Amino acid sequence: NAGVTQTPKFRVLKTGQSMTLLCAQDMNHEYMYWYRQDPGMGLRLIHYSVGEGTTAKGEVPDGYNVSRLKKQNFLLGLESAAPSQTSVYFCASSYVPPASGAQYFGPGTRLLVL
Amino acid sequence: KQEVTQIPAALSVPEGENLVLNCSFTDSAIYNLQWFRQDPGKGLTSLLLIQSSQREQTSGRLNASLDKSSGRSTLYIAASQPGDSATYLCAVVLVEYGNKLVFGAGTILRVKS
Numbered sequence: 001n002a003g004v005t006q007t008p009k010f011r012v013l014k015t016g017q018s019m020t021l022l023c024a025q026d027m028n029h030e031y032m033y034w035y036r037q038d039p040g041m042g043l044r045l046i047h048y049s050v051g052e053g054t055t056a057k058g059e060v061p062d063g064y065n066v067s068r069l070k071k072q073n074f075l076l077g078l079e080s081a082a083p084s085q086t087s088v089y090f091c092a093s094s095y096v097p098p099a100s101g102a103q104y105f106g107p108g109t110r111l112l113v114l
Numbered sequence: 115k116q117e118v119t120q121i122p123a124a125l126s127v128p129e130g131e132n133l134v135l136n137c138s139f140t141d142s143a144i145y146n147l148q149w150f151r152q153d154p155g156k157g158l159t160s161l162l163l164i165q166s167s168q169r170e171q172t173s174g175r176l177n178a179s180l181d182k183s184s185g186r187s188t189l190y191i192a193a194s195q196p197g198d199s200a201t202y203l204c205a206v207v208l209v210e211y212g213n214k215l216v217f218g219a220g221t222i223l224r225v226k227s
């Protein structure tokens with residue numbers, strides 16, 4: 001049982017390049033989330049999914065797209081990376097919504113956009 | 115807009131000391147409040163979850179309290195150990211947005227041996 005895994009662990013992009021971050025969970029969780037963490041600002045929700053085939057916007061969705069084609073995977077895409085997207089990205093999943101129970105977090109992806 | 119504030123931003127204590135971390139939030143209409151631990155370069159680990167109807171939760175040397183009316187929570191760590199050194203984050207789930215956690219910026223704790 002690997003829990004929540006994220007790929008890649010670290011990536012450097014040039015402004016304008018695109019990339020996809022992969023989150024995978026093996027706990028059969030319905031809910032999945034993408035957060036970004038910036039110094040002094042805590043974690044902020046980018047997008048989330050309440051089940052396979054569904055996605056919804058969070059607090060800071062601009063510049064990102066997501067897809068949940070399979071229940072165990074949640075992909076975060078950056079179509080045209082900007083320096084403001086330099087951050088640490090965390091994926092999380094849960095069996096129930098946050099109102100009812102805890103979330104399980106992946107180890108993070110550190111992204112640097114030059 | 116809900117704001118979550120954690121005080122202090124950083125704390126350094128000698129091993130064995132009891133300590134308190136503080137979390138305050140502006141909107142009292144919450145489902146629950148959660149405390150997480152984050153080790154350097156790692157993800158978050160859930161420590162305690164307090165539902166809005168509860169006053170406190172305990173796990174080992176950790177005790178978290180919730181005063182929803184005043185918008186405050188405290189995390190009490192008894193007999194601190196060097197292994198407790200980490201960043202501690204609190205987060206609330208708003209009634210208005212049941213699928214969203216709103217995080218504070220965290221308290222960086224260092225326990226010196």
